[in-house]
Every structure is written in C-alpha cells, then in structure tokens.
Amino acid sequence: MQFIDLAAQYQHLKTRIDKRIQNVLDHGQYIMGPEVQELEEKLAEYVGVKHAITCANGTDALTLALMALNIGEGDAVMVPTFTFFASAETVAYAKATPVFVDSDPSTFNMCPVDLEKRIKTVLAEGRLNLKAIMPVDLFGLPANYPEIQKIADKYNLKIIEDAAQGFGGEINGKRAGSFGDIATTSFFPAKPLGCYGDGGAIFTDNDEYAELIKSLRVHGKGTDKYDNVRIGMNSRLDTIQAAVLLEKLNEFPKELTNRNKVAACFTQKLDGMLRTPKTPEGYISSWAQYTVVSEKRMEIMSLLEKNGIPTVVYYSTCMHEQTAFVNCIDLGLYPVAESFAKTVFSLPMHPYMADASVNKVIDAFKKDFC
Incomplete structure (x- = not known):
C-alpha cells in the first residue's frame, strides 16, 4: 500500500x-x-x-x-x-x-x-x-x-x-x-x-x-x-x-470528491478508536493528509506497519522548539501544539485509494484495537 x-x-x-x-x-x-x-x-x-x-x-x-x-x-x-x-x-x-x-484543539x-x-x-x-x-x-x-x-x-x-x-x-x-x-x-x-x-x-x-x-x-x-x-x-x-x-487541474474536482469519500469512510469507521479529524460546518477539506490523534501513537504505527500500512508523523517538533528559532521571541507556552506534536500521525490518503486498501486500514484497527 x-x-x-x-x-x-x-x-x-x-x-x-x-x-x-x-x-x-x-x-x-x-x-x-x-x-x-x-x-x-x-x-x-x-x-x-x-x-x-x-x-x-x-x-x-x-x-x-x-x-x-x-x-x-x-x-x-x-x-x-x-x-x-x-x-x-x-x-x-x-x-x-x-x-x-498555538493551535486550535479542534482543527489543528x-x-x-x-x-x-x-x-x-x-x-x-x-x-x-x-x-x-x-x-x-x-x-x-x-x-x-x-x-x-x-x-x-x-x-x-x-x-x-x-x-x-x-x-x-x-x-x-x-x-x-x-x-x-x-x-x-x-x-x-x-x-x-x-x-x-x-x-x-x-x-x-x-x-x-x-x-x-x-x-x-x-x-x-x-x-x-x-x-x-x-x-x-x-x-x-x-x-x-x-x-x-x-x-x-482538469481532473482535480473528481480527485477532491474521491479524497472526501475516503476521509468520510475513515471517520465513520475509526471514530471512537482514536480521535479523527473534524471538518467544521461550511468547510470543505482537500485532505492533504488524514491526520488522527492518539496517546498510543508509536504502538499503533508499529502495528500498522506490520500489517503493511504506511503512516507518517506531521509534525513532531513545533516551530518554537526548532534549533533555528531557539533565540526567537518567547511568548510563553504552546500546550495544544506541543500535545499534537506528541500524538498525531497520518494514514494513507490519495484520490486513487481502492476500497480494498481503505478496508485494510479499517480492519487493522478493528483487529488490534477493538
């Protein structure tokens, strides 16, 4: 996959x-x-x-x-x-x-x-x-x-x-x-x-x-x-x-529809097993990544890898923690962003994702985390 x-x-x-x-x-x-x-x-x-x-x-x-x-x-x-x-x-x-x-806790x-x-x-x-x-x-x-x-x-x-x-x-x-x-x-x-x-x-x-x-x-x-x-x-x-x-660009509207179908399926099936992303009323996401939140990030990513399912972490280090910005203006704590950096990871997402691949991800969660 x-x-x-x-x-x-x-x-x-x-x-x-x-x-x-x-x-x-x-x-x-x-x-x-x-x-x-x-x-x-x-x-x-x-x-x-x-x-x-x-x-x-x-x-x-x-x-x-x-x-x-x-x-x-x-x-x-x-x-x-x-x-x-x-x-x-x-x-x-x-x-x-x-x-x-800092980040909005509901939208990243x-x-x-x-x-x-x-x-x-x-x-x-x-x-x-x-x-x-x-x-x-x-x-x-x-x-x-x-x-x-x-x-x-x-x-x-x-x-x-x-x-x-x-x-x-x-x-x-x-x-x-x-x-x-x-x-x-x-x-x-x-x-x-x-x-x-x-x-x-x-x-x-x-x-x-x-x-x-x-x-x-x-x-x-x-x-x-x-x-x-x-x-x-x-x-x-x-x-x-x-x-x-x-x-x-000619194909993009169809691809965007497919991305939203994949995201909707993930959200419907995975919500409750971990925190899934929410789209506010009136908003449409282009789903550059389908990013979820879990305190058990490393454990879940490891189990998904064993099932042949790739995952990626965006982003494990906040900007205010980067070496290049160590001397930047200090305005205090960033608790929401720092929490995200420790708990988020992204699942496979693209407009050509077959139903079998989507189901494979969902089944892996059901098998190991339900």
Missing part, C-alpha cells in the same frame, strides 16, 4: 499528460512557455481571484508574498507553531521575526483566541512592528479566516494565506487561495494538486501586488527584461511542470 500513490494517478492521466509534455518538447519554450500563462488563467478562475502568478516552489511563493508586502527587519509576522518549517523560515529569511501562535490550525492574545503581547512590548498574520491551511482544512480576518481588521494587519496543503478546500463556497490579501500554494508532488517536480503559485485580487510579484519572480525586471527596476529573485515555473498541472 502506498501512502500517496502518484503512480496510480499518472497511469490514469498518462495519455493526456504525455501529450501535454510532448507539446512542450515540440515547441521548445521550456521557461515561461504558453502553458504557464494558460495555467495561471485557469488557476485564477478555479480559486476565484483576479491574479494567479506561478513560481518555482511554495517556499518562494511565501517569500514573494512577504517581499510584495515590504516585510523586513524590525517587522513581525504571526505564524502557527504547529506547521512545516517553511512558514516561519521565509519570515526569518526576510529578516523579520516570526511570532508563534492557528487558534484565533491565542492569536489575539499574542498580538496584544507583541504590541504591549513595543519592540517589533507587527505587520501580518500568516495562517496555514493545515492538512487540507482552511484556517478560521472569518475570525482571523476580524482580528486582522481590528489591528490593521495583512493576511498571507499559506494554502500549500489547502488547495481545493473551501469555507462557505469560498476557495482556499482566495483568503486574505495574498495567498500562496505549493505544487510539490505530494500536495493535493502536485506537479512532477516543484512549483508554486501566488494568488491575489490586488493589481498592484500582482504586477510587483510578476517583476520580483524574474529578477525584478521592468518592461524590458534587461532593465531591472528592483532587486528580485529567479523563481519561474518550468513549462513542463505547467503542462502536467494543466491536466491534473
């Missing part, structure tokens, strides 16, 4: 993907070819925003968003502590300070209550210029943007949505990638919408941000590519990756 079966997906889309790649090989425009513009238009349409700007990877997407908002030394950005390293890394790379926020995402508490602490200390909030759509579920937006408006802060795992998720019909001032995503192969290499994208309704990001991703170029009007970076999506993503 595969944890994420990319080979099954490729076999399903093989004829279409191969044809797309062959078209790129035929026209030879490997960098910023026509497929890139086509993909950007279709991504913007799918997400429901005016602008989608592709780039080399999801980490660069966050960096470009921070650059567009002119966030740098002396500034602070609120970031969840229970997430992948890139979220806080890009803030530090911009020479700004990541300020960590940034806790709005803890967020406001820590914003007040930072403002009271007066050492940093608080500029933005960077929520993460963890495991495929959008963060609580209705509440986070209220807090951002109250304190005049920008929102950068990190939808690297959340592409395809929704809140009341509004799709991930459309929240806040700027949103980003990743096309890393294991993501809900992934390419066959690396890639990323930035989403916004702001025309000024969009034009700035388009310049920044290509060395800060002006109207003439040899007239660079600002310091930027080299972060372009390869045309072949855009070609792959075009076919995957």
Whole structure:
C-alpha cells in the first residue's frame, strides 16, 4: 500500500499528460512557455481571484508574498507553531521575526483566541512592528479566516494565506487561495494538486501586488527584461511542470470528491478508536493528509506497519522548539501544539485509494484495537 500513490494517478492521466509534455518538447519554450500563462488563467478562475502568478516552489511563493508586502527587519509576522518549517523560515529569511501562535484543539490550525492574545503581547512590548498574520491551511482544512480576518481588521494587519496543503478546500463556497490579501500554494508532488517536480503559485485580487510579484519572480525586471527596476529573485515555473498541472487541474474536482469519500469512510469507521479529524460546518477539506490523534501513537504505527500500512508523523517538533528559532521571541507556552506534536500521525490518503486498501486500514484497527 502506498501512502500517496502518484503512480496510480499518472497511469490514469498518462495519455493526456504525455501529450501535454510532448507539446512542450515540440515547441521548445521550456521557461515561461504558453502553458504557464494558460495555467495561471485557469488557476485564477478555479480559486476565484483576479491574479494567479506561478513560481518555482511554495517556499518562494511565501517569500514573494512577504517581499510584495515590504516585510523586513524590525517587522513581525504571526505564524502557527504547529506547521512545516517553511512558514516561519521565509519570515526569518526576510529578516523579520516570526511570532508563534498555538493551535486550535479542534482543527489543528492557528487558534484565533491565542492569536489575539499574542498580538496584544507583541504590541504591549513595543519592540517589533507587527505587520501580518500568516495562517496555514493545515492538512487540507482552511484556517478560521472569518475570525482571523476580524482580528486582522481590528489591528490593521495583512493576511498571507499559506494554502500549500489547502488547495481545493473551501469555507462557505469560498476557495482556499482566495483568503486574505495574498495567498500562496505549493505544487510539490505530494500536495493535493502536485506537479512532477516543484512549483508554486501566488494568488491575489490586488493589481498592484500582482504586477510587483510578476517583476520580483524574474529578477525584478521592468518592461524590458534587461532593465531591472528592483532587486528580485529567479523563481519561474518550468513549462513542463505547467503542462502536467494543466491536466491534473482538469481532473482535480473528481480527485477532491474521491479524497472526501475516503476521509468520510475513515471517520465513520475509526471514530471512537482514536480521535479523527473534524471538518467544521461550511468547510470543505482537500485532505492533504488524514491526520488522527492518539496517546498510543508509536504502538499503533508499529502495528500498522506490520500489517503493511504506511503512516507518517506531521509534525513532531513545533516551530518554537526548532534549533533555528531557539533565540526567537518567547511568548510563553504552546500546550495544544506541543500535545499534537506528541500524538498525531497520518494514514494513507490519495484520490486513487481502492476500497480494498481503505478496508485494510479499517480492519487493522478493528483487529488490534477493538
């Protein structure tokens, strides 16, 4: 059994993907070819925003968003502590300070209550210029943007949505990638919408941000590519990756339906044996991972491995505990996030998961834990 079966997906889309790649090989425009513009238009349409700007990877997407908002030394950005390293890394790379926020115990995402508490602490200390909030759509579920937006408006802060795992998720019909001032995503192969290499994208309704990001991703170029009007970076999506993503995006709605069917089956059968993930009313998750909670994590993972069922832990070390952030601003304890780091693990999840594989996971739990 595969944890994420990319080979099954490729076999399903093989004829279409191969044809797309062959078209790129035929026209030879490997960098910023026509497929890139086509993909950007279709991504913007799918997400429901005016602008989608592709780039080399999801980490660069966050960096470009921070650059567009002119966030740098002396500034602070609120970031969840229970997430992948890139979220806080890009803030530090911009020479700004990541300020960590505890998790919501019901969703794994940034806790709005803890967020406001820590914003007040930072403002009271007066050492940093608080500029933005960077929520993460963890495991495929959008963060609580209705509440986070209220807090951002109250304190005049920008929102950068990190939808690297959340592409395809929704809140009341509004799709991930459309929240806040700027949103980003990743096309890393294991993501809900992934390419066959690396890639990323930035989403916004702001025309000024969009034009700035388009310049920044290509060395800060002006109207003439040899007239660079600002310091930027080299972060372009390869045309072949855009070609792959075009076919995957066409299939994505069906895949999202399949992911939700697998998740619903797991939740129905496993709830009670361990803590299963819950989707709040009005939300849709893209199920980047199906993550459960148990105090017996290591015992369960070991038994599942013996049954040929792979599992993965995301994330065993919180951001505030990482060596790189040992000297970061200390705002006290993070009890919920630290508990998750010790108890969460993820089960196999992908849109081509056969019923037999789903049942195998469920039967293993029934056999060993009932």
